[in-house]
Amino acid sequence: xxAPAENKxxxxxxxxxxxxxxxxxxxxxxxxxxxMGIKRFxxxxxxxxxxxxxxxxxxxxxxxxxxxxxxxxxxxxxxxxTLAMGLAxxxxxxxxxxxxxxxxxxxxxxxxxxxxxxxxxxxxxxxxDNELYALTKSQTSPTTRKGHKTNTQPFGTYLExxxxxxxxxxxxxxxxxxxTDWMPDHLASTLKAAFAHPGFxxxxxSQRCPHYDEANFDHKTSSWFSFLTHENGIAADKRxxxxxxxxxxxxxxxxxxxxxxxxxxxxxxxFYQDAKKARxxxxxxxxxxxxxxxxxxxxxxxxxx
Amino acid sequence: xxxxTVEKKRISRFEILMDAxxxxxxxxxxxxxxxxxxxxxxxxxxxxxxxxxxxxRTRPALSGAIIRVADxxxxxxxxxxxxxxxxxxxxxxxxxxxxxxxPQAKILLDVGDQSANKDSYEKVLKRVKDAGLTVIPFELxxxxxxxxxxxxxxxxxxxxxxxxxxxxxxxxxxxITEIKRTFGKKLSEEVLNKNISLFHNGYKYAExxxxxxxxxxxxxRSTEKILxxxxxxxxxxxxxxxxxxxxxxxxTPASSIMHTLAKVFPSYGGMVHQAxxxxxxxGSAIGSYFxxxxxxxxxxxxxxxxxxxxxxFASSAEIPLIVIDAQRGGPSTxxxxxxxxxxxxxxxxxxxxxxxxxVLSVANVIDCFYAPTVARYIAEKLRIPVMLMxxxxxxxxYKVIDKLPVTQLDDINKIPDFVxxxxxxxxxxxxxxxxxxxxxxxxxxxxxxxxxxLNTDAKGVVSHSGxxxxxxxxxxxxxxxxxxxALTKPEMFGKESGDLLVVGWGSTRGxxxxxxxxxxxxxxxxxxxxxxIVHPLPLMLxxxxxxxxxxxxxxxxxxxxxxxxxxxxLLRSATLADVQPALARPTGRPITPRGILSKIKEILx
Numbered sequence: 001x002x003a004p005a006e007n008k009x010x011x012x013x014x015x016x017x018x019x020x021x022x023x024x025x026x027x028x029x030x031x032x033x034x035x036m037g038i039k040r041f042x043x044x045x046x047x048x049x050x051x052x053x054x055x056x057x058x059x060x061x062x063x064x065x066x067x068x069x070x071x072x073x074x075x076x077x078x079x080x081x082t083l084a085m086g087l088a089x090x091x092x093x094x095x096x097x098x099x100x101x102x103x104x105x106x107x108x109x110x111x112x113x114x115x116x117x118x119x120x121x122x123x124x125x126x127x128x129d130n131e132l133y134a135l136t137k138s139q140t141s142p143t144t145r146k147g148h149k150t151n152t153q154p155f156g157t158y159l160e161x162x163x164x165x166x167x168x169x170x171x172x173x174x175x176x177x178x179x180t181d182w183m184p185d186h187l188a189s190t191l192k193a194a195f196a197h198p199g200f201x202x203x204x205x206s207q208r209c210p211h212y213d214e215a216n217f218d219h220k221t222s223s224w225f226s227f228l229t230h231e232n233g234i235a236a237d238k239r240x241x242x243x244x245x246x247x248x249x250x251x252x253x254x255x256x257x258x259x260x261x262x263x264x265x266x267x268x269x270x271f272y273q274d275a276k277k278a279r280x281x282x283x284x285x286x287x288x289x290x291x292x293x294x295x296x297x298x299x300x301x302x303x304x305x
Numbered sequence: 306x307x308x309x310t311v312e313k314k315r316i317s318r319f320e321i322l323m324d325a326x327x328x329x330x331x332x333x334x335x336x337x338x339x340x341x342x343x344x345x346x347x348x349x350x351x352x353x354x355x356x357x358x359x360x361x362r363t364r365p366a367l368s369g370a371i372i373r374v375a376d377x378x379x380x381x382x383x384x385x386x387x388x389x390x391x392x393x394x395x396x397x398x399x400x401x402x403x404x405x406x407x408p409q410a411k412i413l414l415d416v417g418d419q420s421a422n423k424d425s426y427e428k429v430l431k432r433v434k435d436a437g438l439t440v441i442p443f444e445l446x447x448x449x450x451x452x453x454x455x456x457x458x459x460x461x462x463x464x465x466x467x468x469x470x471x472x473x474x475x476x477x478x479x480x481i482t483e484i485k486r487t488f489g490k491k492l493s494e495e496v497l498n499k500n501i502s503l504f505h506n507g508y509k510y511a512e513x514x515x516x517x518x519x520x521x522x523x524x525x526r527s528t529e530k531i532l533x534x535x536x537x538x539x540x541x542x543x544x545x546x547x548x549x550x551x552x553x554x555x556x557t558p559a560s561s562i563m564h565t566l567a568k569v570f571p572s573y574g575g576m577v578h579q580a581x582x583x584x585x586x587x588g589s590a591i592g593s594y595f596x597x598x599x600x601x602x603x604x605x606x607x608x609x610x611x612x613x614x615x616x617x618f619a620s621s622a623e624i625p626l627i628v629i630d631a632q633r634g635g636p637s638t639x640x641x642x643x644x645x646x647x648x649x650x651x652x653x654x655x656x657x658x659x660x661x662x663x664v665l666s667v668a669n670v671i672d673c674f675y676a677p678t679v680a681r682y683i684a685e686k687l688r689i690p691v692m693l694m695x696x697x698x699x700x701x702x703y704k705v706i707d708k709l710p711v712t713q714l715d716d717i718n719k720i721p722d723f724v725x726x727x728x729x730x731x732x733x734x735x736x737x738x739x740x741x742x743x744x745x746x747x748x749x750x751x752x753x754x755x756x757x758x759l760n761t762d763a764k765g766v767v768s769h770s771g772x773x774x775x776x777x778x779x780x781x782x783x784x785x786x787x788x789x790x791a792l793t794k795p796e797m798f799g800k801e802s803g804d805l806l807v808v809g810w811g812s813t814r815g816x817x818x819x820x821x822x823x824x825x826x827x828x829x830x831x832x833x834x835x836x837x838i839v840h841p842l843p844l845m846l847x848x849x850x851x852x853x854x855x856x857x858x859x860x861x862x863x864x865x866x867x868x869x870x871x872x873x874x875l876l877r878s879a880t881l882a883d884v885q886p887a888l889a890r891p892t893g894r895p896i897t898p899r900g901i902l903s904k905i906k907e908i909l910x
Contacts, residue, residue, distance in 0.1 A: 020755075021766060050747065050749055050750045050751070050752070050753055051748060053747050054755075055592075065757075066757065066767060071747040071754060072754075072755035072756070073595055073755070073757075074759065075588070075618065075758065076614050076758055079584060079588045079615070081585075082584065082585040082587075082588025082589050083588050083589070083591060083592035083595070085585070086552060086578070086588065086589030086590060086591065086593040086595075086596075086600065087592040087747075088592075089550055089576055090550055090593035090596040090597075090598035090600065091596035091598065091747065091748070093748065094596070094747055094748070111581055111582060111585070112588075114581070284578065285576070287571050287576075288571040288574060288575065288576050292572060293572060293574065294572045294573060296545055296573060296711060296713045299541050299544055299711060300541060300708055300709060300711070301708075303531035303533045303537075303708075304530070305341050305342050305531065305532055
């Protein structure tokens, strides 16, 4: 399912149209790559900026809506899904993108992630995963790798990280993909597939944070990860497809999806998709649409003595 | 057969006390509906345990209803019970703990299980007699007990309804009609008939054996009347106000608003969204309003705490927001099924970092119907949070009222004057300055904008400068000042000057009015005042207060001479008058007119 025709422009917007003031992220932050990916997608898909809403929580990821000239809500920590849920119910005509982080979505906002996934309302959910808290100055997040030193766990992070892709699969997400900030082609293909998905599209994005964790995500090499591809999935990054393993994975196969998610090796691509999963927002909207409409002037009549 | 003389009463109050799970609530509902349909005015206060069905014959199991019936309009549950019907001695003993008993009251005590609980009955009967009350013991006949056994130990409430209907001289038909309306669709004909037989048996027993006989005259209705409770009225008011999305999370005593809307909202173009938690519920209400679609969320004390961060966000991001708080006993889980007014300061000053908002309250079921309309008007006009305060007492009390004119609000600028006047308010200015000049809804071309909880300049761009922060505070503050300037003189009872002014807010309106009425016959120079919009407070309050030698509050909230209760604190701050609490009683029980009157006498002595 692609965007409703009326949400597209006859003349596509340009990247310049989507710029606001200059982003205030650190030099070489992975968020620049994701921001450009989102803008590129809006341009390529010819989405109308006034019909598009970016919704975020708090953290470096949370700043993203401020830097895209669509409508936007930069909300409170951990709660962007709740704002998006209300907007999805109220305004099914809008294109919704949620920008969240590993702290925002997996720690403080964990409950909403569970229920956003379960309610499967229509939005593209982007998890900017830099594997630590950055805006608050380097604390351990749910996805910080074991042993990595932070300000709150200075002798090295104690636990193995939580696995966001496996978590999303476990909750029953109808769309689970993973990509990175430094593969623009793959990011673009992922956003395209996610936007076309009729439901809650969970997109995990490995995001570099050179300021606090320079060693993480070696973006200059690619031998440490594999691409998952399929005719119903997401193509491998053009620039890197001949430089690392490419696995054909049918995204309808949930057991295999779990296997790849649980592997110690990283996998980027579409893990799982079920386009038929029921959508809570559509159910509520249809219920109202199909209910016999009654005039408000008789509202108190049934209480007459 | 006993001989009886019918005692004509203009007003009477009785109680039915049973174990939870045996139908005391439906008994109360059936009786008041039958009374209402026979031309009487009623007011009911349910007594609901905090658990679903505690073990029978234990003190926590008390479930019941206090019912006030009159031949004139009544505004509160009053005091001085004439008659108590208790299913056994334990619930009676528990009710005595409330310390409200009237020595003149008659107690119909079901002693069916006395033989198995001799000592306990003896003890309680002694307590009751020592307090000077009369006990009239009774037992169900063998046939009725057999029917109750065949119904799986249910139906005793029907027998009790029969007794009360006979004592209050209510025609059989009126009650049977209500029994059928309540259970006709849920029960098989056989079970329904057995219940009706139990009603007849109870009626006959009381007719033949109980000497008590009361008659409260019914009046012929000259206008169309409705019978409605507070939370249902709020739900209907939400629809009338043109709100389209209700987002909530289950919590007593707010849940029944969501239950009512879940059934009917789709037929009025609305949706009920049951969120995963309180925070999510308010987040979705804000998300909807950002999209330009009016929304509302409802909660109670603990949920209000959870929502506070988002309330501040809405204030900062200039997104309209309406939060209903159905207050219950606190702090923490407190008394979930009892009434209190202790959330006032949390509502007015909650969230962090000075997030201005407006606090409305409701005094009765009529206010409940119009409050969502007023809340929408203020919230959208000023783009700030509006807190709509009700409480357990108002939420659950039924009342007979004239059928209300609807507003069918769509455009908030067309809000009818009579609705604003009901809340003692004039229209707000046409244009209100916003922190961000652009307030376009998504979908508006060329007006794209981002909202944020960060401080911004007038263009909506994030700004950390001192000047923009100060400007934002001033503009948000001014929004509340607009309301303050629009507030007219609050409702007053009695003279405009005198020795004593008794002030209350929310659900205490009726008791204050009745207490001041009682003062007239006692030659006491006391007046009353009731506030609906409690934050901000009207500007002329200080002038009004100077016309009285003393100003006191009555609140269902704690306070003493060293710590003023919430309303007294607000009034002191706004007027610099030495406002003291006369009654600051968070007992979970409503304040009574008699309670206020005796305090007035004490103060004016």
